[in-house]
Amino acid sequence: MNALISNLGNWLDNRTGHRQLLSEALYENVPGGSRWIYVTGSMLVFAFVVQVITGIFLWMYYSPSSQNAWESVYYIQNELQGGWLLRGVHHYMAQAMIVLLPLHLLQVVLCKAYVAPREINYWLGLVLMLIVLGLGLTGYLLPWDQKGYWATKVATELMSLPPGGGYLQKLVVGGSEYGHLTLTRFFALHAGVLPGLLVLVLGLHIAMFRKHGITAHSSERRPDEYFWPAQVLKDSVACLVLLMIVVAVVCWRGAELGPPAEPTESYGAARPEWYFLFLFQLLKKCEVVGASEFVGAIVVPTLVMIFLFALPLVAKVRFGHVVNVMVILAIMMSAGYLTYEAIDHDNFAARHRNDEPSDPEKRLLWQERIVDSERFHEAQQQAHHEYERVQELVDFFGIPREGASVGLVRNDPEIQGPRIFRRTCASCHSYLDPDGAGIPGPEPPEDWDGRTPYGAPNLYGFASRAWIAGLLDPARIESTDYFGATAHGMRDEEGAFKSEGMVEFVHENLDPSEDDVKAMAITLSAEASLISQRDADAVAKSDGTLDAGREAMIDTYSCTDCHRFHQDDDPEMAPDLTGYGSAKWLYDFIANPARFYGDNNDRMPAFAQHPDEPARNLLSEHDMKMLVRWLRGDDHDLSLKLRAQVSAQSASTAEP
Amino acid sequence: MELCGVMLTPDSIAYCVSREQLVDPRRISDQVHAEVKMSENQNAESPGHGAESRRGFMEYASLLIGAIVSLAPLALGLCPFLDPLFGKRKTPSSRQQKGGDAKEGYLRVASLNALTLGAAPQRFPVIADQRDAWNYIPDQPIGAVFVQRTDTGGVRVFNATCPHAGCSVACDGHIFHCPCHNSSFELDGSKRVSHSGRENPSPRDLDKLQVDQDKLEENEEVWVEFVNFYTGKEYQKRKL
Numbered sequence: 001m002n003a004l005i006s007n008l009g010n011w012l013d014n015r016t017g018h019r020q021l022l023s024e025a026l027y028e029n030v031p032g033g034s035r036w037i038y039v040t041g042s043m044l045v046f047a048f049v050v051q052v053i054t055g056i057f058l059w060m061y062y063s064p065s066s067q068n069a070w071e072s073v074y075y076i077q078n079e080l081q082g083g084w085l086l087r088g089v090h091h092y093m094a095q096a097m098i099v100l101l102p103l104h105l106l107q108v109v110l111c112k113a114y115v116a117p118r119e120i121n122y123w124l125g126l127v128l129m130l131i132v133l134g135l136g137l138t139g140y141l142l143p144w145d146q147k148g149y150w151a152t153k154v155a156t157e158l159m160s161l162p163p164g165g166g167y168l169q170k171l172v173v174g175g176s177e178y179g180h181l182t183l184t185r186f187f188a189l190h191a192g193v194l195p196g197l198l199v200l201v202l203g204l205h206i207a208m209f210r211k212h213g214i215t216a217h218s219s220e221r222r223p224d225e226y227f228w229p230a231q232v233l234k235d236s237v238a239c240l241v242l243l244m245i246v247v248a249v250v251c252w253r254g255a256e257l258g259p260p261a262e263p264t265e266s267y268g269a270a271r272p273e274w275y276f277l278f279l280f281q282l283l284k285k286c287e288v289v290g291a292s293e294f295v296g297a298i299v300v301p302t303l304v305m306i307f308l309f310a311l312p313l314v315a316k317v318r319f320g321h322v323v324n325v326m327v328i329l330a331i332m333m334s335a336g337y338l339t340y341e342a343i344d345h346d347n348f349a350a351r352h353r354n355d356e357p358s359d360p361e362k363r364l365l366w367q368e369r370i371v372d373s374e375r376f377h378e379a380q381q382q383a384h385h386e387y388e389r390v391q392e393l394v395d396f397f398g399i400p401r402e403g404a405s406v407g408l409v410r411n412d413p414e415i416q417g418p419r420i421f422r423r424t425c426a427s428c429h430s431y432l433d434p435d436g437a438g439i440p441g442p443e444p445p446e447d448w449d450g451r452t453p454y455g456a457p458n459l460y461g462f463a464s465r466a467w468i469a470g471l472l473d474p475a476r477i478e479s480t481d482y483f484g485a486t487a488h489g490m491r492d493e494e495g496a497f498k499s500e501g502m503v504e505f506v507h508e509n510l511d512p513s514e515d516d517v518k519a520m521a522i523t524l525s526a527e528a529s530l531i532s533q534r535d536a537d538a539v540a541k542s543d544g545t546l547d548a549g550r551e552a553m554i555d556t557y558s559c560t561d562c563h564r565f566h567q568d569d570d571p572e573m574a575p576d577l578t579g580y581g582s583a584k585w586l587y588d589f590i591a592n593p594a595r596f597y598g599d600n601n602d603r604m605p606a607f608a609q610h611p612d613e614p615a616r617n618l619l620s621e622h623d624m625k626m627l628v629r630w631l632r633g634d635d636h637d638l639s640l641k642l643r644a645q646v647s648a649q650s651a652s653t654a655e656p
Numbered sequence: 657m658e659l660c661g662v663m664l665t666p667d668s669i670a671y672c673v674s675r676e677q678l679v680d681p682r683r684i685s686d687q688v689h690a691e692v693k694m695s696e697n698q699n700a701e702s703p704g705h706g707a708e709s710r711r712g713f714m715e716y717a718s719l720l721i722g723a724i725v726s727l728a729p730l731a732l733g734l735c736p737f738l739d740p741l742f743g744k745r746k747t748p749s750s751r752q753q754k755g756g757d758a759k760e761g762y763l764r765v766a767s768l769n770a771l772t773l774g775a776a777p778q779r780f781p782v783i784a785d786q787r788d789a790w791n792y793i794p795d796q797p798i799g800a801v802f803v804q805r806t807d808t809g810g811v812r813v814f815n816a817t818c819p820h821a822g823c824s825v826a827c828d829g830h831i832f833h834c835p836c837h838n839s840s841f842e843l844d845g846s847k848r849v850s851h852s853g854r855e856n857p858s859p860r861d862l863d864k865l866q867v868d869q870d871k872l873e874e875n876e877e878v879w880v881e882f883v884n885f886y887t888g889k890e891y892q893k894r895k896l
Binding site: 150154158161166170174176177179180184265266267268269283284286292293294297362372375376424427 | 738764772775776
């Protein structure tokens with residue numbers, strides 16, 4: 001058997017000469033013997049190989065276009081068997097490379113392996129470092145999520161700073177705006193050009209390393225060893241540890257994916273990947289010394305790179321090496337400090353809330369940092385919620401052909417509703433839950449006398465039982481949660497209501513603890529047919545509460561003296577209560593409140609007054625529907641929505 | 657032929673590509689033998705410089721042809737690669753007719769009724785047809801603007817993109833602030849120095865956009881010439 005293998009080996013060697021190649025590779029002399037400090041180079045090669053292999057598998061599932069990029073990464077992350085692990089290892093191994101690079105550089109500089117005759121190899125190493133940073137930058141955009149989109153947008157905007165940069169920017173982005181071509185170009189760079197270059201330069205780097213050998217000298221105490229097996233064992237152990245760390249981090253944290261990119265929405269948590277944070281912070285630092293961003297983004301990094309390239313030349317002068325070591329350590333420590341500071345500022349509120357400075361000037365800065373970091377965290381939270389919501393939507397609807405951003409996010413009331421509300425309604429209305437969280441409305445003017453309207457009701461839970469119960473409660477209807485900030489709730493100097501109407505009526509006639517008032521609230525709320533109250537409404541109908549409530553409305557409290565309620569000949573002096581809060585009612589109300597209030601309408605604009613000329617309306621039909629569905633909570637719980645749909649379907653099939 | 661600034665002639669190449677460095681010495685001796693033989697043969701027929709010049713020609717020709725075939729694929733890619741610098745795409749004919757008397761380049765962003773006198777600036781999406789490489793998508797949000805109706809009744813419109821590094825600014829009702837590098841602006845768009853005196857990294861004020869005054873007065877609608885500008889410059893330079 002052994003003879004056969006040896007014959008086969010001879011046969012192959014005669015034809016390929018592999019034995020010589022192998023022995024050249026393995027039996028390289030390591031002067032002074034194998035050492036742990038030498039492992040960084042091999043670890044970097046290993047990490048790169050991992051990136052190539054995992055990258056090719058990711059490539060099989062990734063689709064670079066603005067409709068498909070996020071969607072395909074979502075698929076890899078959430079649906080592909082083991083996709084989260086594959087993407088996670090690719091994600092964190094990239095970061096491991098960025099950690100290893102400066103270590104490798106430091107090792108080379110400390111061992112004085114960058115001076116003659118190894119200058120060219122050192123320069124090749126710097127080129128490799130730039131390529132790896134380029135891979136990190138291009139890879140960050142590919143998932144096309146909010147985070148990657150905005151971070152990379154800043155990076156490419158900065159490209160336009162130097163003269164002629166506008167052309168460069170257009171070539172990189174593939175036009176003046178981000179789109180399909182940005183992704184196809186970044187992907188070509190990330191998966192083709194840069195790795196190809198890297199292989200080429202890495203080949204030269206290793207060949208040249210082999211030519212000059214290891215810098216160390218053999219000594220009596222440390223005899224020489226061959227590369228194989230002593231150093232190979234150390235290298236493989238280091239690579240195994242690296243792999244284990246990366247896998248552990250993936251299992252612990254997972255690779256993050258944000259909500260899909262939305263080019264026209266403000267994104268308050270835009271940050272580059274952590275290893276570029278020092279550049280990000282440098283850009284912010286420039287404001288302190290009054291330098292332009294050109295200095296921070298281009299000049300300083302270029303100077304640092306020039307210095308790094310000049311290291312072998314500096315080493316030629318007396319004490320040059322010492323200077324090099326000191327400056328390199330200074331650069332690395334500065335980068336480390338800037339990274340720390342960037343992270344610290346983003347977490348300022350959490351870390352320094354109790355460190356209020358006594359110096360008033362410093363206190364102002366401290367306050368501003370607190371506010372900035374609170375905004376940052378709020379935006380991060382919001383992005384997190386949006387991602388979770390998109391996940392729900394994908395589970396419910398699947399991802400349509402036009403993509404998640406256009407197909408799901410833009411048509412989801414839970415995401416769009418608050419945006420439209422902030423934009424259009426929050427100048428008068430608030431939307432705050434009982435804990436005070438949500439969208440605040442306007443603040444009362446500083447010199448508010450309580451007699452001029454400045455706002456409008458809190459619409460959280462509009463038309464729900466709790467909301468209507470508050471409306472029928474004398475203590476609450478006059479608060480700013482209801483009509484306290486509107487003309488309906490204003491009193492004159494003697495304390496009498498300025499306008500005869502609902503607030504006065506509730507004050508004089510209703511006691512919220514009485515059963516018929518409670519029944520009235522339930523009955524009126526049932527008009528809205530809220531999905532969240534379906535079961536409760538059904539119970540109220542069967543146990544007679546709705547009938548009692550209707551009786552109270554019509555007979556006891558004579559609501560129909562002012563309001564219309566299911567009878568055509570009812571008056572229309574106050575809002576129609578038929579179908580109060582239902583989707584159609586709410587749409588019609590927002591479209592044109594004057595139809596409900598007549599002359600009593602207090603400042604509310606008609607948002608869709610011209611059904612035949614949509615261009616003249618304040619809100620599009622789509623935005624109106626989003627707003628209505630969000631205010632009613634129709635889509636809040638998708639499983640409830642599904643149940644409602646199913647029972648509506650079975651009802652309609654049962655009818656004929 | 658010039659490569660990396662060095663004139664290449666057959667002689668200089670012969671010098672650069674010194675045979676001893678590249679070729680197995682045994683082969684060289686073979687080659688020398690062959691050449692000696694060849695030159696002996698040629699000597700019999702023609703004068704020596706003819707052989708020299710023919711070899712020179714062959715060297716020139718192979719370098720030239722080699723350069724052409726290796727550069728050709730790059731050249732093929734060059735034009736398409738540079739396309740974004742020139743690329744102007746045709747608008748589909750069904751979308752070429754713009755209705756009404758809209759001024760060239762102006763887009764409707766809001767109705768005047770949507771704006772309260774003296775209230776905080778409101779963010780509006782800018783809706784227009786969008787071309788994204790091979791896709792043509794009608795009525796897409798292509799950007800965002802802040803619109804404010806000032807106490808005096810005028811309308812101010814700003815591009816929501818921060819002039820510093822291109823993030824999207826937000827407005828809290830009192831100031832505009834950018835979440836990326838802490839630029840901030842007064843409601844009139846001018847650069848703002850914060851209370852603590854922290855410098856503002858933005859090189860210029862928020863980008864004000866032109867409002868069509870005729871449409872504002874006659875139709876009570878806000879029409880804006882929507883332009884994106886290069887960021888990071890002290891002056892406005894349009895992105896085309």
